[in-house]
Amino acid sequence: MLRKTLAACAVALSALAGVTFDGAVPSAQAQPQAYPNRNITMVVPYPAGGSVDGVARVLAQKLQEALGVSVIVENRAGGAGGLIGANTVAKAQPDGYTLLLQASIHVVSPFLFKNVPYDVVKDFTPITLVAAGPLIVSTAPNVPATNLKEFFDLVRKDPSKYTFATSSFGSAGHLAVELLKREAGVDALVIAYKGAGPMLTDLMSGQIQLIADPALSSVPLAQSGKIKALAVTSLKRTASAPEIPTVAESGMKPLDFVSWYGLWGPKGLPPEITAKLQEVSVKVLAQEDAKKRFATLGFDPIGSTSEEFAKYIGDEMARAEKIIKDSNIKTE
Numbered sequence: 001m002l003r004k005t006l007a008a009c010a011v012a013l014s015a016l017a018g019v020t021f022d023g024a025v026p027s028a029q030a031q032p033q034a035y036p037n038r039n040i041t042m043v044v045p046y047p048a049g050g051s052v053d054g055v056a057r058v059l060a061q062k063l064q065e066a067l068g069v070s071v072i073v074e075n076r077a078g079g080a081g082g083l084i085g086a087n088t089v090a091k092a093q094p095d096g097y098t099l100l101l102q103a104s105i106h107v108v109s110p111f112l113f114k115n116v117p118y119d120v121v122k123d124f125t126p127i128t129l130v131a132a133g134p135l136i137v138s139t140a141p142n143v144p145a146t147n148l149k150e151f152f153d154l155v156r157k158d159p160s161k162y163t164f165a166t167s168s169f170g171s172a173g174h175l176a177v178e179l180l181k182r183e184a185g186v187d188a189l190v191i192a193y194k195g196a197g198p199m200l201t202d203l204m205s206g207q208i209q210l211i212a213d214p215a216l217s218s219v220p221l222a223q224s225g226k227i228k229a230l231a232v233t234s235l236k237r238t239a240s241a242p243e244i245p246t247v248a249e250s251g252m253k254p255l256d257f258v259s260w261y262g263l264w265g266p267k268g269l270p271p272e273i274t275a276k277l278q279e280v281s282v283k284v285l286a287q288e289d290a291k292k293r294f295a296t297l298g299f300d301p302i303g304s305t306s307e308e309f310a311k312y313i314g315d316e317m318a319r320a321e322k323i324i325k326d327s328n329i330k331t332e
Contacts, residue, residue: 035096035273039070042099045085047077050196051214051297055131055261056101058293062284063277073101081109081170083116090118094268096277100124104260107313108170108320112329125269126309128281132260133299134234135176136218136244138227140206148230149251151210152184164188165208167196169329172259175320176212176233178327183253203227214259215240215298233257240298260316261299262309278306 040063044056053075060071076085082102092098100106107120118124137148145151155162164181166174169192177190191208193199196217202208204226211218212233219241222229231250232238234257248254263281265274282303284290294301304312323329 035276036067036069038097039072040067040097040099041072041074042101043085043089044073044075044101045077045079045082046075047195048075051216051259051299052082052101052103052261054216054297055294055299058290058297059101059130059263059281059284062287062290063280066280066284080113081105081168083109083113087117089264089266090123092266094125094266094270096265096269096273098266099127099277100264101130102262102264104172104316104320105168105170106262106264107317108175108324111317111321111324112170121313123267124264125267125274126306126313127263127265127269127274128278128285128306129302129304129309129312130261130263130281130285131294131299131301132258133215133297134232134238134256134258135173135212136215136222136229136241136298137176137180137210137212137231137233137247137250138203138218138222138229140203140209141225141228142206143209143228145228145230147245147250148180148184148247151230152180152186152252155184155186155188155209159186159188162188162209163207164190164210165199165202166190166192166211167199167213168192168194170320170324172257173212173214174329175323176255176257177210178323178329179255179257180210180212180247180252182327183255200227219244219298238298240295259299262313274306 042056042060044053046052056073060073064071076088078084086100086102086106089098089100109116110120139151145154164177196213199211203211221227229244231247232244233247233255235254237246285301285303290301
């Protein structure tokens with residue numbers, strides 16, 4: 001009865017409008033909604049408070065403002081090199097609502113860990129290179145060295161007194177320490193901590209004697225005298241800590257080595273969604289407010305094309321593999 005009534009109404013309205021009607025009642029068609037139309041989750045495979053988390057929260061807020069939906073940072077810590085959080089994204093639906101914000105260790109992990117549950121290239125869609133910044137090479141406050149040359153002179157005289165450390169095997173800080181070791185011709189032990197927090201605590205107390213770590217966590221401690229910053233791993237001094245000399249100024253061969261951060265989606269992310277996320281990311285990373293916020297973390301915002309990021313990943317993997325082989329780095 002209802003269908004007949006609707007049809008009769010349609011005929012009457014058509015007649016008034018001067019058009020014919022064939023008796024069919026139009027049905028509502030579900031129209032696809034434009035991306036994004038609900039919350040986006042940005043997975044960070046580490047606890048809150050570190051450099052990866054800091055970069056993620058700046059980008060998430062700026063994307064949220066630009067896209068008009070909530071971008072939620074989800075800290076999923078666990079596994080060497082952040083494997084658990086990254087695996088969550090690798091197995092997620094490629095719909096643009098689950099993303100990965102991770103550091104360079106993401107593409108280094110296959111060279112160090114035997115049971116990586118995904119392919120770091122094939123199982124992810126590179127979106128953009130987000131930011132990068134040099135590392136701060138520091139020692140304990142009780143070590144009687146004012147630069148890297150003096151530090152390594154001390155190590156050569158009595159190697160047993162000196163232990164080097166990293167917040168995680170395969171991190172940018174770990175590879176930088178290995179490069180410095182090789183350049184200095186020393187073979188000190190490098191121990192791995194579960195994060196920067198406990199590593200910095202032991203550096204302050206003098207239990208370890210050398211680390212390379214992002215400025216976000218190291219500069220405040222160095223400026224307060226709790227650790228001793230010896231050098232920055234860039235060719236020029238940084239604006240965030242101009243008092244810290246470069247590696248070359250600290251008496252060694254110049255070193256240009258950064259900690260970098262990227263944005264990925266799962267494999268199979270539709271090209272139109274990848275393009276939108278990339279374009280919006282580049283736009284927000286170029287904003288003055290974003291530049292200032294990244295500067296306080298010790299990083300420069302970048303914003304690359306997806307193709308540029310994919311090439312950068314390939315180059316960084318080749319560089320990391322060589323460092324690991326040359327240094328004979330092995331995990332248990």
